[in-house]
Amino acid sequence: MRRTSEARSEATDADLLGELGLMHSNSFGWALLCCNHRRDEAEEVLQTAYLKLVEGSARFSGESSLRTWFFGVIRRTASEQSRRRWMRNQIFDRWVVNRPAQAATPDPEAVALETEGSRALLQALARLSARQREVLHLVFYQELTIEEASRILKIRLGTARTHFERGKRELRKMLAGPGAQHERK
Amino acid sequence: MNGNDEDLHDRFAALRREEGAQAPEFARLFNTREERVRRWSPAHVAAAAVCLAITIATALLLVHGPWRPQQGQRAPVASITAWKSPTDFLLDTPGSELLRPMPELGFSRVDAKAPAPENKNRQAKRKVLP
Numbered sequence: 001m002r003r004t005s006e007a008r009s010e011a012t013d014a015d016l017l018g019e020l021g022l023m024h025s026n027s028f029g030w031a032l033l034c035c036n037h038r039r040d041e042a043e044e045v046l047q048t049a050y051l052k053l054v055e056g057s058a059r060f061s062g063e064s065s066l067r068t069w070f071f072g073v074i075r076r077t078a079s080e081q082s083r084r085r086w087m088r089n090q091i092f093d094r095w096v097v098n099r100p101a102q103a104a105t106p107d108p109e110a111v112a113l114e115t116e117g118s119r120a121l122l123q124a125l126a127r128l129s130a131r132q133r134e135v136l137h138l139v140f141y142q143e144l145t146i147e148e149a150s151r152i153l154k155i156r157l158g159t160a161r162t163h164f165e166r167g168k169r170e171l172r173k174m175l176a177g178p179g180a181q182h183e184r185k
Numbered sequence: 186m187n188g189n190d191e192d193l194h195d196r197f198a199a200l201r202r203e204e205g206a207q208a209p210e211f212a213r214l215f216n217t218r219e220e221r222v223r224r225w226s227p228a229h230v231a232a233a234a235v236c237l238a239i240t241i242a243t244a245l246l247l248v249h250g251p252w253r254p255q256q257g258q259r260a261p262v263a264s265i266t267a268w269k270s271p272t273d274f275l276l277d278t279p280g281s282e283l284l285r286p287m288p289e290l291g292f293s294r295v296d297a298k299a300p301a302p303e304n305k306n307r308q309a310k311r312k313v314l315p
Binding site: 172 | 193196199201203204207214217228
């Protein structure tokens with residue numbers, strides 16, 4: 001009996017691992033967005049999220065899809081690490097090392113690899129509010145529905161829709177060119 | 186998402202392709218997670234060293250501190266048979282001496298303790314004065 005449950009658990013773990021492997025590149029994209037496109041931080045966040053899953057501190061109950069649930073874990077992990085990093089910058093760098101707290105800047109390596117179109121899109125996304133940016137990423141980049149996005153972000157469907165529509169409008173204006181941006185200002 | 190969103194969809198798809206190409210290998214992230222748990226960052230090492238130093242310093246101060254009495258200067262410890270409770274006097278109530286000796290027939294200790302005649306006169310005078 002025990003052996004059967006262990007075998008089932010191993011099979012489930014293998015399935016889970018397979019699914020995680022398939023969506024790894026998308027998970028990394030989401031982690032990048034949650035970390036303001038800082039590659040090192042995104043890797044660390046994703047690794048911690050995997051660790052949470054393996055250790056069992058984050059458990060998939062099957063209430064939503066694996067992707068919706070895991071993206072929620074990534075978002076929460078990114079937020080925890082960002083808070084921890086801020087504390088470390090404030091306390092360690094300022095008071096112990098006496099170095100001014102470092103401002104968060106995008107990874108230069110990642111910036112060098114971006115094409116012109118992607119850079120423009122990322123710059124425009126950076127000007128949007130965090131919620132709008134997240135909803136647009138989840139819908140366009142991850143190809144999720146607005147409902148799934150609302151579940152990941154833990155907001156109401158109506159709120160997610162509003163962020164989506166407003167974000168889309170703002171993004172279009174910004175991508176239309178610098179002339180359009182000046183008009184907006 | 187509707188048909189008008191195709192332009193945005195294409196832009197995001199291009200970004201996804203680029204970022205997907207830069208993504209670290211799944212196996213590398215997944216397999217190094219255990220090493221990461223074991224690995225101690227310099228901040229952790231520094232914090233642990235500070236904690237250890239404080240613990241050792243506290244222990245040394247407690248053992249060899251200046252306020253600790255020397256071996257010869259120690260106050261003598263009272264024996265349990267010689268010990269007296271600090272609230273012992275509360276048990277000594279007024280008039281308790283009357284109850285201590287064995288009572289005798291035909292003899293009253295209350296009469297024996299009666300005030301002297303001198304005192305009686307003083308009380309009588311007081312009554313007269315007002």
